[in-house]
Amino acid sequence: MGVHPHQRQFKPINAFIIVVMALGSVAYGYSASIIATTLAQPSFYTYFNLASHSNENDIIGLMNSLYQAGGFLGTFTVAFSADRWGRRAGIAIPTTLVLVMGALLAGSVNLAMFIACRFWAGWGAYMLVSAVPVWMNEVVPAHGRGALVAVHGASLLLGYCLAAWVGFGFWHISATNNLQWRGPTLLQCLPAAILLPCLYWLPESPRWLVIQGRDEEARRILHKLHAPDEADHELIQIKAQAETEDRLDSSYWALFTKPSYRKRMILAFTTTVSIQFCGPILINNYGPTIYKSLGFSASKQLLYECGWLTLAFGGGLISLYVVDSMPRPVLFAGGITGAQVCLCIEAALVATYATSPESLAHPNESALKAAVAMFYVYIVIFESTLDSGQFVYLGELFPTHLRAKGISFGMAGVNLINIVWLQVAPTAFSTIGWKFYLVLIIPGMAFAVLIFFWFPNTRGVHLEEVAELFGDEVNHSVAQVVYHEKEESKGEDGHLNEREPSVLGAQKLFSHHEEVNSV
Template sequence: MSATGTTPTHTPLPANTPGPHSRRLGMVAFVATFGGLLFGYDTGVINGAVDPMKADLGLTAVTEGFVVSILVFGAAIGAAIGGRLSDRYGRRHNILLLSGVFIVGTIGCALSPTWPVLALFRFILGLAVGGASTTVPVYLAEVAPVERRGSVVTRNEVMIVSGQFAAFVVNAIIINVWGEHPGVWRSMLVVAVLPAIALLLGMLRVPESPRWLAAQDRDAEALTVLKQLRSPERAEAEMAEVRALAEEDRQAHTGGWSDLAVPWIRRLVIIGAVLGIFQQLTGINSIMYYGTQLLQTAGFSSNGAIIANTANGLFSVLGITVGIMLINKINRRAMLIGGFALISIFHVLVGASAMFLPDSSAKPYIILVFVVAFVFSMQGTLGPLVWLLLSEMFPLKIRSFAMGLCVFVLWTANAGVAFGFPPTVAALGIAPTFFIFAAIGLLGIAFTATAVPETRGKTLEEFEDEARARYRAA
């Protein structure tokens, strides 16, 4: 609440008319989302690299699982640490730091002489992936005007799935051209150093988040940044709103773990964490990490599975493209519920195809169609929406800290899927595994309908006021 104990009112902001500032915003968003591209490539490249890596480094089943999953554990830690560093030192500063970690981790992985060294550098790479997954969406949400926030923030998800698609394509090309060389996996991994360098150089030329600057009492700098990214009238009006909320947060002594004792903040963090769990328990990363192996189980040959797996990457990109077209036109809650419903339907169809269709040359392709439809539905709805909601839901002063906690939980759930999917498929088969995913989707519908707040069409400051009033009264 405000110092007087009342909830502030918000006057409508002036229209953000087109101009040079619009192009500047587009450039800023493009540069920052290279963090998402690296996130996608580094998580997707292992899908095709693990078999030649296993042969070259003599990996056992245990060490293979360790090398694959260690990046996910690093990402969970990186998400938690990255949120705190971002709140303390700034969003731009943190992305610059992460670009350096991406470069070191990528080169270290590509040059690793043994699997323990590879595991170490994949852990370092995971720290960067997790930090980027926390910091980049917050930065984009804070530089974007409310009218464009959905489409700007979800550009990061576009780059994530584009990075995964690029990894699948690069893997397929390299394995079919140079597959006989034992160190071919090194070429797959080292490609990621190019976008890491682009991120480092690009972030040197973009501004800090105006909302973070205002939270640090650097109002003049914040206004200067807003004037670069908004029309002049809009910048002045938005700055007044940002300044008012920053002052409220200072009076409330927000900024860290103590805020979780505040009921309305704690409730938002719990909602965000559970959303992250549901996003991962759709099983999307079972496809991103093990899509090739899944398709082999469905009946494809080894090389055929690597090539067919590129369809998952392609339809990820197509799905997120459709999602961006819809995300500013449909309420967040309605889109989440629709996404869970579609995902559950396609999970049932995958399971039913695997269980009831007779073995034939067509069966693997039918399963592939339903898997691709699931990926398309997921990336067009829950994929971008969960990241967008996490970037919108939390108070300014602890935005990155709270998102870091939620993304830590998300990555922990990701690790659970990464560990649990192969043995579950081995023990139960494809059909029961996807039936379990379908049941989880139904629980996601119930959770969204009863707990998730609506953020569409509200400035970050308006939603903060609304959430404070609603959950204080609850």
């Protein structure tokens, strides 16, 4: 790859910034997950009189799928705001939207208002979940980047977990009290309300600043984030690559017309879609409904959901250590295979012990508990390998000038497939039952094989060098220039001079090469 070392010197400020930014991940997780326990609150059904609607399943499906539809559109606005006004603005805008929509959802006076606000809440939440990893990837050092950015995945799982336990706690309030569902819904505003003012004290992405020609600001921020030698080293590489990318087309059209970019888009979209074929959104949003179909009481339905999401958070913490321990394709293929094996066993248990009239009349308690346990094994495998890893991978695939657009396109894949799953799931579970799992399992296993043999590994690769994996010679040249410029700029004490090196060497070298050598 490049000829310079990758070992970046880590500073505690990196961890502090990541933790603060993780509030955005928590805000998304809570917002996306609170609907699961809301749909299990008796007061919610009573207030909106859902039982009186003949198309109750369709309405429930609409509440979930419109959230994803809003998210699909929201992901495409991330690139505009993050590229035009900065990475911090790209986070501030959706944070504000999540805050406002959370309040309006909690205060909804009719079904139409609740459903409409779900759409806009999804818009803001998916903008947020797309914008945070863009910013994280551009701030943290390449060495250990996977673990640091995986905090994003672990934090959104913390949001899921909090939503479940808060919902379970409020379930014990009287079913005649609307606080039972309004309270948990309103609390989704809390992490957004904390994050919004904190953005003022967090640094802008140095890569975005260089693209805007604000090199001195970028230099100051890099010196805060890295040791002095590595900060100068990083600035040279960012500036050299930025000067090259400045001459390149950064439109969505370029993502589809330039072969190497198009390959990245296919990889990003396939990554997120293949992971969603494991069906996590179905188990998360319809968990209480699934447990109800297994014959468990209302309290156990919510309690099992809480336990499932608590284990999900635990899996997210495990991912901090797992995500950089193996090549990305091995991580994803192994995770998908493990999750799909769990779904195979789940389908077999449900088909055998929870479908026939006889099995429902005389339930096998041990088998039904085993079905719940299999969901628990599933979520640990899924979260420790796939959920956090996908955000790391999406951020690594794209160059700086296209990173926001690329991540938004990958997240659009999540929304598209989830719109389908969430809209059809209530009807599918009530009609074909366990066979619905086969719709996930068969394509999912095919995706695992595809990823293992075809996807490139980006683990530990500097963001400015990833392009070499796609045949773009320019980034290899940048790495060489950085190395030689760094060596030539050392003072007598062996350290880099404060104002040296420059990117003159890069400019000379680029004059002998084409801007891009596409695959």
